[in-house]
Amino acid sequence: MIALDGATVSSVFRQLERVPDDATHLVLSAGGNDALWMAGNIFAQETTDVRTSLQRIAELLAEFTAEYRQLIRDLRELRLPLVTCTVYDSVPGLDSAEATGLCVFNDTITRTAFEFGTTLIDLRTICIESSDYSSVSPIEPSASGGGKIARAIIDALSDGHDFRRVVG
Template identity: 40%
Template sequence: MSNVVLLGDSVFDNAAYVGSDPDVVAQLRRTLAGSGTATLLARDGAVTAGVLDQLTRLPDDATHLVVSTGGNDALRESSLLQARAGLVAEILTRIADIRDGFRRDYRAMLAALKDTGLPVLVATIYDPRFSEPLQRQLSTTALSFINDVILREAFAHGVDVLDLRLVCSEDADFANAIEPSSRGGEKMAAAIASYAAGLPLAGSQVLIR
């Protein structure tokens, strides 16, 4: 029997945003029924460094680790998107500093995950659904720097990647601009359950091994 542990932020800990509809962990438990269960250690508002604390509560029967983090790391730097435009070099230097800080935290997290000896699946950050076109464009562009770190570090550490930009690809997959709806959660749960079962993913469920 598998016990899939969800780590990270509100992408998985989304109960506060779906009302009476099932959250991600409930949908995953239902999908895994008969073959395993799921444990939620992810916490709304957590940043990448916080995953290390979540790992201290890892259950003894954990079989798979699935992590979605980075969105809140980016969110705390979102003031950059409202800053007055200046020299391109100044803006890119600031973005590079943010990227490099995130890389350090992400590497430390991946090292701790690998130390558990369990299979690890990390998720990219999906594209936000802000209603204002320019805000959506700017935030998606900024997140591409964070997603590049996730992909590069995941490959370097030999862990699998679930690309949530392709899984949660429709407005209906979101409860608000940055949180998954129950529909989005259902898509993620299906992909994670397939991963835990060792099955190939199809359609909008995109896994990079």
């Protein structure tokens, strides 16, 4: 319960020192705000060809991937069962270019989850209806979406859960 709204992967490192000594499990949902930041940098730039745009995305993604992988390494050092979450992509008002951009973040999150043996909750398959998102801030889950996410977390943390299994 140390999550901060608006946090990026880099700011999660600072939250690690606040993990209580009696913690039994860790759940990480990070990357969405990084994607928002990247979108602001990518969509604001003019390019003359697709290759140049893809190269810029690759450069920014390489930074995110290195940082995300290091975060997972640091979390694994805590020796607690770890659940990671993808970034949901059915946000109302998200255009096709933005949804496509999220794929590269989710690819990093998914690959890292499998590489490090974390349980993966795929929010892309859980929050799929517009009612799953807040009408005030559509990048935030609504009560309905929050309930779906909470149920997926409870399932992932349930006794006997295989922490190498994909949930979602």
